[in-house]
Amino acid sequence: MKTTSIILLYIAFLGISTSVALIPTDHFVVGDGHSIDFKSKDPSGSFKEMGGEIDFDENNLDACKFNLKIEVSSISSGNGMQNKKAQTEEWFNAKKYPQIKFKSTKVEKKGSEYNITGELTMKGVTKTVTIPTTVSGSGSKLTFKGNFSVNRMDYKVGKKSDVVADVMKINFSVPAIKN
Amino acid sequence: MFKKYFVLALVVAVISSLISGFYAFNYYKYLFDFSIVLPIWKIVAAYFSIALIATGLRFLFDLIFPKFGELFFNIKLGFLTIISIMHPILMNGDFEMAEMYPGFAIPIYFIFTIIWLVLAPTFIKKPLK
Numbered sequence: 319m320k321t322t323s324i325i326l327l328y329i330a331f332l333g334i335s336t337s338v339a340l341i342p343t344d345h346f347v348v349g350d351g352h353s354i355d356f357k358s359k360d361p362s363g364s365f366k367e368m369g370g371e372i373d374f375d376e377n378n379l380d381a382c383k384f385n386l387k388i389e390v391s392s393i394s395s396g397n398g399m400q401n402k403k404a405q406t407e408e409w410f411n412a413k414k415y416p417q418i419k420f421k422s423t424k425v426e427k428k429g430s431e432y433n434i435t436g437e438l439t440m441k442g443v444t445k446t447v448t449i450p451t452t453v454s455g456s457g458s459k460l461t462f463k464g465n466f467s468v469n470r471m472d473y474k475v476g477k478k479s480d481v482v483a484d485v486m487k488i489n490f491s492v493p494a495i496k497n
Numbered sequence: 498m499f500k501k502y503f504v505l506a507l508v509v510a511v512i513s514s515l516i517s518g519f520y521a522f523n524y525y526k527y528l529f530d531f532s533i534v535l536p537i538w539k540i541v542a543a544y545f546s547i548a549l550i551a552t553g554l555r556f557l558f559d560l561i562f563p564k565f566g567e568l569f570f571n572i573k574l575g576f577l578t579i580i581s582i583m584h585p586i587l588m589n590g591d592f593e594m595a596e597m598y599p600g601f602a603i604p605i606y607f608i609f610t611i612i613w614l615v616l617a618p619t620f621i622k623k624p625l626k
Contacts, residue, residue, distance in 0.1 A: 327503070331545065332550065335549060338538070338539075
Protein backbone atom coordinates (compact mmCIF):
# COMPACT_ATOMS: atom_id res chain seq x y z
CA MET A 319 0.00 0.00 0.00
CA LYS A 320 2.79 2.37 1.01
CA THR A 321 4.85 1.51 -2.08
CA THR A 322 1.80 1.99 -4.30
CA SER A 323 1.22 5.46 -2.81
CA ILE A 324 4.85 6.44 -3.41
CA ILE A 325 4.72 5.21 -7.01
CA LEU A 326 1.46 7.11 -7.61
CA LEU A 327 2.97 10.24 -6.05
CA TYR A 328 6.05 9.76 -8.24
CA ILE A 329 3.92 9.48 -11.38
CA ALA A 330 1.88 12.56 -10.41
CA PHE A 331 5.01 14.66 -9.74
CA LEU A 332 6.60 13.47 -12.97
CA GLY A 333 3.49 14.25 -15.00
CA ILE A 334 3.03 17.72 -13.53
CA SER A 335 6.68 18.80 -13.73
CA THR A 336 7.12 17.47 -17.29
CA SER A 337 3.92 19.18 -18.50
CA VAL A 338 4.99 22.49 -16.92
CA ALA A 339 8.51 22.20 -18.38
CA LEU A 340 7.07 21.61 -21.85
CA ILE A 341 4.68 24.58 -21.82
CA PRO A 342 5.79 26.74 -24.74
CA THR A 343 6.79 30.27 -23.80
CA ASP A 344 4.90 33.00 -25.62
CA HIS A 345 8.11 34.38 -26.96
CA PHE A 346 8.16 36.24 -30.24
CA VAL A 347 10.84 38.08 -32.19
CA VAL A 348 10.28 40.99 -34.54
CA GLY A 349 9.80 39.67 -38.05
CA ASP A 350 10.36 41.13 -41.50
CA GLY A 351 7.94 43.65 -42.94
CA HIS A 352 7.89 46.02 -39.98
CA SER A 353 7.33 49.72 -40.46
CA ILE A 354 7.98 52.63 -38.12
CA ASP A 355 6.82 55.81 -39.84
CA PHE A 356 6.96 59.31 -38.47
CA LYS A 357 4.82 62.07 -39.85
CA SER A 358 4.69 65.81 -39.28
CA LYS A 359 4.23 68.93 -41.35
CA ASP A 360 7.91 68.54 -42.13
CA PRO A 361 9.75 66.14 -42.16
CA SER A 362 8.17 62.71 -42.61
CA GLY A 363 9.83 59.38 -43.09
CA SER A 364 10.53 56.07 -41.48
CA PHE A 365 13.04 53.93 -39.67
CA LYS A 366 13.94 50.90 -41.77
CA GLU A 367 15.67 48.69 -39.20
CA MET A 368 14.37 47.46 -35.93
CA GLY A 369 14.53 44.32 -33.81
CA GLY A 370 13.67 42.98 -30.44
CA GLU A 371 11.70 40.49 -28.44
CA ILE A 372 8.08 40.30 -27.46
CA ASP A 373 6.55 38.09 -24.83
CA PHE A 374 2.81 38.20 -25.43
CA ASP A 375 0.00 36.16 -23.91
CA GLU A 376 -3.43 37.77 -24.09
CA ASN A 377 -4.55 35.63 -21.14
CA ASN A 378 -1.66 36.70 -18.94
CA LEU A 379 -0.99 40.38 -19.52
CA ASP A 380 1.21 40.64 -16.41
CA ALA A 381 3.74 38.38 -18.13
CA CYS A 382 3.78 40.40 -21.36
CA LYS A 383 7.03 42.13 -22.22
CA PHE A 384 8.09 44.28 -25.13
CA ASN A 385 11.75 44.99 -25.63
CA LEU A 386 12.25 46.81 -28.93
CA LYS A 387 15.13 48.65 -30.54
CA ILE A 388 15.19 50.88 -33.58
CA GLU A 389 18.41 51.68 -35.41
CA VAL A 390 18.80 55.45 -35.69
CA SER A 391 21.12 55.05 -38.69
CA SER A 392 18.25 53.51 -40.68
CA ILE A 393 16.26 56.77 -40.72
CA SER A 394 14.91 57.59 -44.14
CA SER A 395 13.13 60.84 -44.85
CA GLY A 396 13.44 60.65 -48.63
CA ASN A 397 16.18 63.26 -48.51
CA GLY A 398 19.79 62.10 -48.18
CA MET A 399 20.96 65.39 -46.65
CA GLN A 400 18.18 65.27 -44.04
CA ASN A 401 19.05 61.65 -43.18
CA LYS A 402 22.67 62.60 -42.53
CA LYS A 403 21.66 65.67 -40.54
CA ALA A 404 19.30 63.60 -38.41
CA GLN A 405 22.27 61.59 -37.16
CA THR A 406 24.35 64.55 -36.09
CA GLU A 407 24.95 65.52 -32.50
CA GLU A 408 22.25 68.20 -32.61
CA TRP A 409 19.56 65.73 -33.62
CA PHE A 410 19.70 62.01 -32.71
CA ASN A 411 23.48 61.89 -32.08
CA ALA A 412 23.59 58.42 -33.66
CA LYS A 413 27.24 57.90 -32.81
CA LYS A 414 26.58 58.15 -29.07
CA TYR A 415 22.99 56.88 -29.08
CA PRO A 416 22.71 54.44 -32.00
CA GLN A 417 19.35 53.02 -30.93
CA ILE A 418 15.93 54.19 -29.88
CA LYS A 419 14.70 51.76 -27.23
CA PHE A 420 11.34 50.81 -25.83
CA LYS A 421 10.90 48.56 -22.82
CA SER A 422 7.40 47.87 -21.57
CA THR A 423 6.48 48.00 -17.90
CA LYS A 424 2.73 47.32 -18.07
CA VAL A 425 0.23 45.98 -20.60
CA GLU A 426 -3.49 46.60 -20.12
CA LYS A 427 -6.48 45.67 -22.21
CA LYS A 428 -8.90 48.45 -23.10
CA GLY A 429 -11.77 47.26 -25.26
CA SER A 430 -10.29 45.63 -28.32
CA GLU A 431 -6.98 47.47 -27.86
CA TYR A 432 -4.03 47.03 -25.57
CA ASN A 433 -2.40 49.97 -23.80
CA ILE A 434 1.30 49.26 -23.63
CA THR A 435 3.04 51.46 -21.08
CA GLY A 436 6.80 51.55 -21.04
CA GLU A 437 10.00 53.50 -21.13
CA LEU A 438 10.93 55.11 -24.42
CA THR A 439 14.60 56.04 -24.57
CA MET A 440 15.80 58.37 -27.27
CA LYS A 441 19.11 60.24 -27.31
CA GLY A 442 19.76 59.12 -23.74
CA VAL A 443 16.51 60.58 -22.41
CA THR A 444 13.95 58.14 -21.00
CA LYS A 445 10.26 59.01 -20.71
CA THR A 446 7.27 56.89 -19.83
CA VAL A 447 4.79 56.58 -22.68
CA THR A 448 1.56 54.67 -23.22
CA ILE A 449 1.03 53.28 -26.68
CA PRO A 450 -2.43 52.10 -27.76
CA THR A 451 -1.95 48.99 -29.86
CA THR A 452 -4.11 46.56 -31.78
CA VAL A 453 -3.09 42.95 -32.16
CA SER A 454 -4.04 40.84 -35.16
CA GLY A 455 -3.15 37.33 -36.22
CA SER A 456 -2.87 34.28 -34.07
CA GLY A 457 -0.67 31.33 -33.29
CA SER A 458 2.90 31.78 -34.42
CA LYS A 459 2.50 35.17 -36.11
CA LEU A 460 1.03 38.31 -34.57
CA THR A 461 1.04 41.87 -35.84
CA PHE A 462 1.04 44.85 -33.49
CA LYS A 463 -0.21 48.11 -34.98
CA GLY A 464 -0.87 51.55 -33.60
CA ASN A 465 0.03 55.18 -33.50
CA PHE A 466 1.09 57.68 -30.91
CA SER A 467 2.77 61.06 -30.75
CA VAL A 468 6.22 62.03 -29.58
CA ASN A 469 7.40 65.51 -28.79
CA ARG A 470 11.02 65.61 -29.96
CA MET A 471 11.76 68.46 -27.56
CA ASP A 472 11.10 66.10 -24.61
CA TYR A 473 14.03 64.02 -25.81
CA LYS A 474 16.27 66.97 -26.77
CA VAL A 475 16.21 65.91 -30.42
CA GLY A 476 17.05 69.07 -32.39
CA LYS A 477 16.27 72.60 -31.39
CA LYS A 478 13.04 74.54 -31.40
CA SER A 479 12.39 75.48 -34.98
CA ASP A 480 9.65 76.94 -37.13
CA VAL A 481 10.65 74.59 -39.94
CA VAL A 482 10.62 71.25 -38.10
CA ALA A 483 7.52 70.38 -36.09
CA ASP A 484 7.98 69.51 -32.41
CA VAL A 485 5.39 66.76 -32.36
CA MET A 486 5.82 63.75 -34.60
CA LYS A 487 3.03 61.28 -35.18
CA ILE A 488 4.38 57.74 -35.14
CA ASN A 489 2.60 54.94 -37.02
CA PHE A 490 3.90 51.47 -36.51
CA SER A 491 3.25 47.96 -37.70
CA VAL A 492 5.37 45.27 -36.08
CA PRO A 493 5.00 41.65 -37.11
CA ALA A 494 6.15 39.18 -34.47
CA ILE A 495 7.11 35.58 -35.18
CA LYS A 496 7.08 32.90 -32.49
CA ASN A 497 10.64 31.95 -31.70
CA MET B 498 12.70 0.68 -1.34
CA PHE B 499 11.69 3.18 -4.01
CA LYS B 500 11.03 5.86 -1.38
CA LYS B 501 14.70 6.82 -0.97
CA TYR B 502 15.04 7.18 -4.76
CA PHE B 503 11.97 9.42 -4.85
CA VAL B 504 13.25 11.55 -1.95
CA LEU B 505 16.67 11.81 -3.65
CA ALA B 506 14.98 13.16 -6.81
CA LEU B 507 13.03 15.77 -4.85
CA VAL B 508 16.05 16.92 -2.83
CA VAL B 509 18.28 17.15 -5.93
CA ALA B 510 15.55 19.06 -7.81
CA VAL B 511 15.03 21.54 -4.96
CA ILE B 512 18.75 22.22 -4.40
CA SER B 513 19.50 22.46 -8.15
CA SER B 514 16.54 24.83 -8.56
CA LEU B 515 17.73 27.07 -5.72
CA ILE B 516 21.29 27.27 -7.09
CA SER B 517 20.22 27.75 -10.73
CA GLY B 518 17.45 30.15 -9.76
CA PHE B 519 19.97 32.29 -7.87
CA TYR B 520 22.43 32.11 -10.78
CA ALA B 521 19.81 32.95 -13.44
CA PHE B 522 18.22 35.71 -11.37
CA ASN B 523 21.56 37.48 -10.93
CA TYR B 524 22.62 36.87 -14.54
CA TYR B 525 19.34 38.43 -15.75
CA LYS B 526 19.72 41.32 -13.35
CA TYR B 527 23.39 42.21 -13.83
CA LEU B 528 24.53 40.79 -17.19
CA PHE B 529 21.75 40.15 -19.68
CA ASP B 530 18.09 39.35 -19.34
CA PHE B 531 17.27 36.04 -21.08
CA SER B 532 14.13 35.62 -18.96
CA ILE B 533 11.83 35.65 -21.96
CA VAL B 534 13.88 32.93 -23.66
CA LEU B 535 14.40 30.82 -20.54
CA PRO B 536 12.18 31.84 -17.61
CA ILE B 537 13.27 30.64 -14.16
CA TRP B 538 10.00 28.68 -13.65
CA LYS B 539 10.90 26.61 -16.71
CA ILE B 540 14.32 25.76 -15.26
CA VAL B 541 12.68 24.64 -11.99
CA ALA B 542 10.05 22.51 -13.76
CA ALA B 543 12.72 20.95 -16.00
CA TYR B 544 14.89 20.05 -12.99
CA PHE B 545 11.97 18.30 -11.26
CA SER B 546 11.09 16.44 -14.44
CA ILE B 547 14.71 15.40 -15.13
CA ALA B 548 15.34 14.45 -11.49
CA LEU B 549 12.26 12.20 -11.43
CA ILE B 550 13.17 10.56 -14.75
CA ALA B 551 16.77 10.10 -13.56
CA THR B 552 15.72 8.52 -10.29
CA GLY B 553 13.39 6.12 -12.11
CA LEU B 554 16.25 5.09 -14.38
CA ARG B 555 18.67 4.73 -11.47
CA PHE B 556 16.13 2.49 -9.71
CA LEU B 557 15.83 0.32 -12.83
CA PHE B 558 19.62 0.20 -13.30
CA ASP B 559 20.02 -0.94 -9.69
CA LEU B 560 17.36 -3.61 -10.19
CA ILE B 561 18.77 -4.93 -13.46
CA PHE B 562 22.48 -4.60 -12.62
CA PRO B 563 22.73 -4.92 -8.82
CA LYS B 564 26.55 -4.74 -8.92
CA PHE B 565 27.16 -2.16 -11.62
CA GLY B 566 23.92 -0.16 -11.63
CA GLU B 567 25.55 2.92 -10.10
CA LEU B 568 28.50 2.83 -12.50
CA PHE B 569 26.33 2.35 -15.60
CA PHE B 570 23.93 5.08 -14.47
CA ASN B 571 26.72 7.58 -13.73
CA ILE B 572 28.36 6.92 -17.11
CA LYS B 573 25.00 7.52 -18.81
CA LEU B 574 24.38 10.67 -16.73
CA GLY B 575 27.81 12.12 -17.51
CA PHE B 576 27.50 11.28 -21.21
CA LEU B 577 24.02 12.84 -21.50
CA THR B 578 25.14 15.95 -19.60
CA ILE B 579 28.03 16.53 -22.00
CA ILE B 580 25.85 15.82 -25.05
CA SER B 581 23.09 18.11 -23.73
CA ILE B 582 25.28 21.22 -23.92
CA MET B 583 24.95 20.94 -27.69
CA HIS B 584 21.37 22.17 -27.24
CA PRO B 585 22.22 25.77 -26.25
CA ILE B 586 25.15 25.80 -28.67
CA LEU B 587 23.11 24.67 -31.67
CA MET B 588 19.74 26.23 -30.82
CA ASN B 589 18.31 28.74 -33.27
CA GLY B 590 19.57 31.95 -31.74
CA ASP B 591 17.04 34.26 -33.31
CA PHE B 592 17.01 36.60 -30.34
CA GLU B 593 19.07 39.43 -28.95
CA MET B 594 22.56 38.62 -27.63
CA ALA B 595 22.14 35.02 -28.81
CA GLU B 596 25.92 34.65 -28.92
CA MET B 597 25.98 35.00 -25.12
CA TYR B 598 23.24 32.42 -24.53
CA PRO B 599 25.44 29.24 -24.53
CA GLY B 600 27.79 30.85 -21.98
CA PHE B 601 24.81 31.52 -19.75
CA ALA B 602 22.98 28.22 -20.24
CA ILE B 603 25.80 25.64 -20.11
CA PRO B 604 26.41 25.92 -16.33
CA ILE B 605 22.70 25.21 -15.77
CA TYR B 606 23.14 21.84 -17.53
CA PHE B 607 25.97 20.89 -15.18
CA ILE B 608 24.45 22.04 -11.87
CA PHE B 609 21.92 19.18 -11.81
CA THR B 610 24.55 16.50 -12.48
CA ILE B 611 26.95 17.88 -9.87
CA ILE B 612 24.24 17.99 -7.19
CA TRP B 613 23.07 14.49 -8.14
CA LEU B 614 26.59 13.01 -7.93
CA VAL B 615 27.16 14.72 -4.56
CA LEU B 616 23.89 13.59 -2.96
CA ALA B 617 23.14 10.18 -4.52
CA PRO B 618 25.64 8.21 -2.35
CA THR B 619 24.00 9.65 0.79
CA PHE B 620 20.53 8.44 -0.18
CA ILE B 621 21.36 5.21 -2.01
CA LYS B 622 23.90 3.49 0.21
CA LYS B 623 25.67 0.38 -0.96
CA PRO B 624 26.37 -2.17 1.78
CA LEU B 625 30.01 -2.20 2.85
CA LYS B 626 31.84 -5.42 2.10
